[in-house]
Amino acid sequence: MSNVRVRFAPSPTGFLHIGGSRTALLNWLFARHHDGAFILRIEDTDRERSTQEYLQAILNDMRWLGLDWDEGPECGGGVGPYLQSQRTESYGPHVERLLADGSAYYCYCTPEELEERRSRAQEESGGWVYDRRCLNLSEEERQALESEGRPRVVRFRVPEGKTVFEDMVQGRIEFDNAELDDLVIVRADGTPTYNFAVVVDDLEMDITHVIRGADHISNTPRQIVIWEALGRPAPTFAHQPLVMAPDGKVMSKRRGAVAIGEYRRRGYVPEAVVNYMALLGWSYEDDREFFSLEELLENFDMKRVSRKPATFDPAKLDWMNEQWIKRLEIADRTDRVVPFLVEEGLLKADMPREERSRLESIVELLGDRIKLLTDAPELAGFFLAPDVDYDNIAVSKVLAQPGADDILVGLRKVLSDAPDFKPETLERLLRGFSEESGLKLGKLVQPLRVALTGGTTSPGIFETLSLLGRDVSLSRIDRARELTE
Ligand code: GLU
Numbered sequence: 187m188s189n190v191r192v193r194f195a196p197s198p199t200g201f202l203h204i205g206g207s208r209t210a211l212l213n214w215l216f217a218r219h220h221d222g223a224f225i226l227r228i229e230d231t232d233r234e235r236s237t238q239e240y241l242q243a244i245l246n247d248m249r250w251l252g253l254d255w256d257e258g259p260e261c262g263g264g265v266g267p268y269l270q271s272q273r274t275e276s277y278g279p280h281v282e283r284l285l286a287d288g289s290a291y292y293c294y295c296t297p298e299e300l301e302e303r304r305s306r307a308q309e310e311s312g313g314w315v316y317d318r319r320c321l322n323l324s325e326e327e328r329q330a331l332e333s334e335g336r337p338r339v340v341r342f343r344v345p346e347g348k349t350v351f352e353d354m355v356q357g358r359i360e361f362d363n364a365e366l367d368d369l370v371i372v373r374a375d376g377t378p379t380y381n382f383a384v385v386v387d388d389l390e391m392d393i394t395h396v397i398r399g400a401d402h403i404s405n406t407p408r409q410i411v412i413w414e415a416l417g418r419p420a421p422t423f424a425h426q427p428l429v430m431a432p433d434g435k436v437m438s439k440r441r442g443a444v445a446i447g448e449y450r451r452r453g454y455v456p457e458a459v460v461n462y463m464a465l466l467g468w469s470y471e472d473d474r475e476f477f478s479l480e481e482l483l484e485n486f487d488m489k490r491v492s493r494k495p496a497t498f499d500p501a502k503l504d505w506m507n508e509q510w511i512k513r514l515e516i517a518d519r520t521d522r523v524v525p526f527l528v529e530e531g532l533l534k535a536d537m538p539r540e541e542r543s544r545l546e547s548i549v550e551l552l553g554d555r556i557k558l559l560t561d562a563p564e565l566a567g568f569f570l571a572p573d574v575d576y577d578n579i580a581v582s583k584v585l586a587q588p589g590a591d592d593i594l595v596g597l598r599k600v601l602s603d604a605p606d607f608k609p610e611t612l613e614r615l616l617r618g619f620s621e622e623s624g625l626k627l628g629k630l631v632q633p634l635r636v637a638l639t640g641g642t643t644s645p646g647i648f649e650t651l652s653l654l655g656r657d658v659s660l661s662r663i664d665r666a667r668e669l670t671e
Pocket of ligand 1: 194196384397398
């Protein structure tokens with residue numbers, strides 16, 4: 187294993203969406219490509235908004251996508267705990283160190299005082315950064331404020347100069363430290379703020395590369411100055427572009443962002459979701475579009491990550507899903523649809539072997555009609571349920587037409603006399619019947635299809651008959667005849 191260590195650090199204050207999982211994917215690929223470690227750290231310090239349900243959903247969704255982690259919740263590791271809320275003790279010594287060498291100081295300004303000075307400064311000059319009122323308090327002034335019982339925060343003293351870093355995706359980024367403000371690193375209640383906690387955690391976890399969304403770029407110089415004050419070189423950063431909704435705005439819960447778990451429930455396969463995320467803003471040679479996770483790994487290069495924001499295209503994801511379902515081996519495709527069929531009560535999960543092999547034939551016959559796994563119950567329902575539901579329109583347009591009953595009577599006879607129920611045999615017999623009766627095959631098949639399936643569309647009629655079997659086919663014809671005129 188190399189010394190490369192990266193982390194994905196979601197906050198369990200919501201579900202994982204495409205943007206967040208794309209960050210996870212990039213971290214995973216980077217770690218695996220460099221034979222390094224992929225760490226999952228849960229940033230759950232917002233106690234009010236973090237929930238166990240979100241945490242569990244994130245873990246499930248990561249597993250579903252195939253993004254396994256080497257250290258983190260449920261697997262542990264040498265530099266845990268991996269829940270930020272359990273790491274509170276680790277921040278103290280670092281704060282002490284910064285206070286001791288003058289890189290941080292106590293600030294007693296109340297929110298009201300700050301607000302007043304801020305609005306005055308903004309009126310006068312249009313801008314405001316903390317005015318360092320508490321930086322040079324004398325010991326007596328400090329004691330006086332302490333004895334007033336004023337709450338105090340710890341501020342980081344941002345050094346003068348510039349902070350420059352070479353971002354692996356965005357290139358060189360430069361900030362003037364004068365813009366950075368002496369940020370609060372410890373709140374009045376003793377808890378660390380985000381920028382400080384992230385640095386301490388990354389430092390203690392020996393993180394070598396921080397790969398995250400471009401929305402964090404403005405935090406990076408703040409984090410770099412803290413790293414430097416703690417006497418450690420900052421990791422290398424890679425900020426990947428954000429994902430935009432089709433309307434050009436940043437994707438959000440209200441703007442098209444769908445939780446990963448929701449994709450699973452809607453019948454997407456993880457291969458498609460991963461592949462689609464990888465194409466969002468990453469370029470590949472020869473316009474190649476299909477990549478499994480392993481293939482993404484083989485082709486991985488951070489240089490392929492584009493700087494420009496990517497636009498999410500739900501239709502493209504749907505197309506990709508369809509293509510991936512088509513690519514699955516029949517046995518695998520069958521495994522994927524089973525839970526959806528079980529959920530609709532069409533199957534029992536522990537089906538006997540013959541039933542399983544019949545199910546594979548059904549899935550094969552449905553072919554590329556399954557565009558989402560959730561299409562399967564509707565498409566396969568008439569094969570699996572004891573009875574069919576007759577669609578009213580199909581009944582009135584087909585079964586209730588003159589001649590339909592005669593056709594069904596004729597076909598019933600042919601089918602009940604058939605020597606076997608193989609598709610080839612049935613095709614031969616039905617073609618023979620068509621010639622004898624002078625009715626086109628299409629004309630004969632229409633009422634038969636409605637009788638067998640309840641609707642006007644289905645896979646090939648001979649295969650359908652064969653898979654339904656003689657008894658079911660005949661009894662459905664009998665039932666359908668009650669609906670003819
Ligand atoms: N917890 C932060 C977030 O969910 C990530 C912080 C980071 O990657 O540095 O946006």
